[in-house]
Amino acid sequence: MKPTVAVQTLPLFDPIADDLEAVVEKMRRAARVDLELLDTALAHVVASGGKLVRPALAIVTARLAGEAADYEKMISLAASVEMLHTATLVHDDMIDQAAKRRGNPTLHTILNPASAVLLGDYLFAQAAEWAAETDNVRVVRIFADTLMIIVSGELRQMWAQWDWNRAREDYMNRIFGKTAALFAAACETGAVLAGAAEPVVRALREYGRLVGLAFQIVDDVLDYVGDESHLGKPVGSDLRGGNITLPLILYVETFADDHWLADLLDGRRLSDEEVQEIVAHVAASGAIEASLQEAQRLAAEAKAVLQHVPPGPLTDILRALPDYVVRRQR
Secondary structure: OOOOOOOOOOHHHHHHHHHHHHHHHHHHHHOOOOOHHHHHHHHHHHHOOOOOHHHHHHHHHHHOOOOOOOHHHHHHHHHHHHHHHHHHHHHHHHHHOOOEEOOEEOHHHHOOHHHHHHHHHHHHHHHHHHHHOOOOHHHHHHHHHHHHHHHHHHHHHHHOOOOOOOOHHHHHHHHHHHHHHHHHHHHHHHHHHOOOOHHHHHHHHHHHHHHHHHHHHHHHHHHHHOOHHHHOOOOOHHHHOOOOOHHHHHHHHHOOOOHHHHHHOOOOOOOHHHHHHHHHHHHOOOHHHHHHHHHHHHHHHHHHHHHHOOOOHHHHHHHHHHHHHHHOOO
């Protein structure tokens, strides 16, 4: 029996609930293809969706310009953004050898790695087709550029595995590619599709970038101090995969002479006991609060950028989102 697909989003997106339902319905229809196994697998992926933050950003920024954006093209754009995000998760889970995503079995554990790669490719192609449905060359170009940035970000993360002595700047570059680039693209393409003035387009792209960076920092903090039942994955998952994130970077900066840590982080895969030991030390240190302060700083900058955007109920949604991002528990 196929999983059902429902809109699971945030109360602050209630004003665009019907639009998000249309996006989910479009994705539901895309999960019906000729091969029964592919059909079932795609339905599983779509049903495992998150809070629809990225397509919501595309819709809100498109609607900011009034009725300038064609409705069907706006829905195609929002669906392409979410499907691109979904495709990256399928490949990420396989690369990270993750067993669960949001509490559900990952696709490569249900099928096999080869099938997961091909299904991820299918989702990328579907996302590209929907981007093309906007009939906007600039939107398609942003889509293509963003996909290249995302892949580049994943490569940066792979090449930085177990390198615990990386600088903060390198970390920020990595999470831009991993997360913030798609947030920025969702906001920029929505504004472009609606024909917004260039200063507004630039402001909304910067807003998306800042919110995306804050979002990923909080995600990385939760990997140390989150509730596993809320996260849908084990605490310390990033560390198990050799992904050195901001909390550990700040911990290392503070405790540079901590020799036991240097002995553990010597480029090899850690045991579960070693992961738990590092997580406990980082969680009990000031690195968590310092990381959250950085996320809060970025969120405040994002709200400040909105001074360049016309005020109104939709802008109020954008103003509320950074506060949710820094407070979220999963």
